[in-house]
Amino acid sequence: DAGVIQSPRHEVTEMGQEVTLRCKPISGHDYLFWYRQTMMRGLELLIYFNNNVPIDDSGMPEDRFSAKMPNASFSTLKIQPSEPRDSAVYFCASSLIQGGSYGYTFGSGTRLTVV
Amino acid sequence: AQSVAQPEDQVNVAEGNPLTVKCTYSVSGNPYLFWYVQYPNRGLQFLLKYITGDNLVKGSYGFEAEFNKSQTSFHLKKPSALVSDSALYFCAVRDIGTDKLIFGTGTRLQVFP
Numbered sequence: 001d002a003g004v005i006q007s008p009r010h011e012v013t014e015m016g017q018e019v020t021l022r023c024k025p026i027s028g029h030d031y032l033f034w035y036r037q038t039m040m041r042g043l044e045l046l047i048y049f050n051n052n053v054p055i056d057d058s059g060m061p062e063d064r065f066s067a068k069m070p071n072a073s074f075s076t077l078k079i080q081p082s083e084p085r086d087s088a089v090y091f092c093a094s095s096l097i098q099g100g101s102y103g104y105t106f107g108s109g110t111r112l113t114v115v
Numbered sequence: 116a117q118s119v120a121q122p123e124d125q126v127n128v129a130e131g132n133p134l135t136v137k138c139t140y141s142v143s144g145n146p147y148l149f150w151y152v153q154y155p156n157r158g159l160q161f162l163l164k165y166i167t168g169d170n171l172v173k174g175s176y177g178f179e180a181e182f183n184k185s186q187t188s189f190h191l192k193k194p195s196a197l198v199s200d201s202a203l204y205f206c207a208v209r210d211i212g213t214d215k216l217i218f219g220t221g222t223r224l225q226v227f228p
Contacts, residue, residue: 003204004158013126031215033215042220042221043205043218043220043221045210045215048215051216055213056213072126091158091159093158093159101147101166101209101214102152103133103149103161103162103164103216104159104161106151107158107160108157108158109156109157110171
């Protein structure tokens, strides 16, 4: 398996533009997580899915952020409109059904810069 | 609520010396504990975990961690540090209610030649 795949690796966009980050989890993993990492706030859980259903989105900072998982092999995180304070590295992770016992597999992340 | 604490933002050690990265936890019930490493411009990578059994857990890249129930600690150790071990290290604990992982704030390890 190629692991968790995220695209793009880097994204530079202008303030006000829509940004879409993509994630392909490991086949067979039932949980998918979106994290954001910044120097100031560290690693933050934004939202997670179980069997394609959003379970907890309490970490999503604002209504400008939305996430979907239309099927077991694809998820998106969208920011509309984007702002400079959204600049961060966004990670996707997936895990087996008992995620807390097996741990997570992380993707390489998308570095987002909003200018 | 379950939580982990990493009391050191940064640990500096000379190459060849033993290293320790500290983690303490707070859980109700038996803890499931993890260590992850993040190299520059990469995602977090699994190093090792403790679920049950021996208190000394061996993991990837020569790392090990010691589970100490009385001190509620799960420190990461390596007998001889390498410059290539320089990275950000995260401790994590399973939240029993939701089964998701709760991550610490991370400790930056710097190994000097």
